[in-house]
Amino acid sequence: MALDPLASRNFSRRALLGMTGGLAAAALTPGWRAGAAGTLEIGFLYVGARDDYGYNQAHAEGAAAVKKMPGVKVLEEERIPETVDVVKSMDSMIELDDAALLFPTSFGYYNPFVLQEAKKYPKVQFRHCGGLWTEKDPKNAGSYFGYIDECQYLSGIVAGHMSETKKLGFVAAKPIPQVLRNINAFTLGAQRVDPKITTTVIFTGDWSMPVKEAEATNALADQGIDVVTCHVDSPKVTIQTAEGRGLYTCGYHVNQAPLAPKGYLTGAEWNWATVYRNFVAEMQAGKPLPNFVRGGLREGIVKTSPYGAMVPAAARAEADDVKAKLVAGEFVIFKGPVADNNGKQVIAAGVDHGQTDLWLEKMDWLAAGVIGKT
Structure with missing residues (x-):
């Protein structure tokens, strides 16, 4: 059976992170700021295949729209279970690739995994699809969804x-x-x-x-x-x-x-390109990202x-x-x-x-x- 190149890459990233024992996350992740030299690294995490004619493909189409924006680099990882595996994937994107904005897209990622990561990396922004963000949650986390x-x-x-x-x-x-x-x-x-x-x-x-x-x-x-x-x-x-x-x-x-x-x-x-481009543009402009985003046909x-x-x-x-x-x-x-x-x-x-x-x-x-x- 032929190896999936993306899956092999994901395994290598996780293996590298494990062999190094992880990095001192908060200390070694300075965060991205508007006007900073370099590129805004953005991570998308999918629970299934990006070409599934469904949920994951809809998000991948949104990621594809972000790739066309100037000054950004998009990281993607697919087939990540709603388990501690998603924590490992987020860790690797942040610690190995300096991702400053993450979109963990699957419903089961939010609680507890995204909430844990947001506390662990206070200078990284996390925006999750479908979760119900509340004032009690970390301020660098948030949720978005649509009135589908x-x-x-x-x-x-x-x-x-x-x-x-x-x-x-x-x-x-x-x-x-x-x-x-x-x-x-x-x-x-x-x-x-x-x-x-x-x-x-x-x-x-x-x-x-x-x-x-x-x-x-x-x-x-x-x-x-x-x-x-x-x-x-x-x-x-x-x-x-x-x-x-x-x-x-x-x-x-x-x-x-x-x-x-x-x-x-x-x-x-879904038309996730609207949501993702807005988040990225706001971050590039140095504006605080909203914690709770909703919209429907009108938006x-x-x-x-x-x-x-x-x-x-x-x-x-x-x-x-x-x-x-x-x-x-x-x-x-x-x-x-x-x-x-x-x-x-x-x-x-x-x-x-x-x-x-x-x-x-x-x-x-x-x-x-x-x-x-x-």
Whole structure:
């Protein structure tokens, strides 16, 4: 089996760090400052492959945009588990490459690993995707995420128009707030078209479980579900399996249309280039980096995949109308009354939870019409 050059490089870096016994981190990492001679070293860490047609590829596309900026050098390391391995990788980027800004992108990196590293290296900036940074956390740490549930809601509208069985399917990794928010937004978008629509969700248990993702997609197809979407690291298996079963699909993370030319309707995509370029520009200008960054369609942090040729004009028109209202700040997805799938009211009538409401980032329920358990 041929060696992966990047993996070999990563091993060598970690081995070197281990053989030297590590460096006196705080003392030997002076930090980077605006106007300093040299290049701003920036590290990106991925839990999976950079070409996974999913979560990691979306971040890698953002890193590629940063590479085009002047005065920067981008370091990348892929396939790093959500274990102490990520600590070793961050150590090596800082101590061997003088990285001054790190983007550990996977959800499980934040607590405790990023928080530990931020305390260990107070002069290095850490910005993590998806974590919920609080005032109690180190000031040189922070989190960023996007309101991609806006795009999931729009996907739900299209799925609602396309479904003949009124049964939708959702393959999901873990029942964490970000995933539940996407499932609920997708369902509420579809129920805007027809309140009787249901979404059956199957949790695989982890971010990358190709066999279970294929099994879940086939199980949904066997139940008469005709539109499937997902929230896993790489939608590739779900999208291709659904295509093989003759189902319609809505993508996630990046555009998977090339994988499903017959059934790809649209999708919810990240545009991390916006976030990463802003962070880098602020650091180069000597400005303090924000600790908590969020944004949606209006800010250009998320976007929708182009419509497939099979999507009718009525579906496009309704989704485009809602999209324009979301961009203008004139539409609220989580607006009461909303009940969960156990019949309990979770949002009272007259109550709006706008996108900036942190209550949404602690979501622990599934909406009425979702078949499944957290």
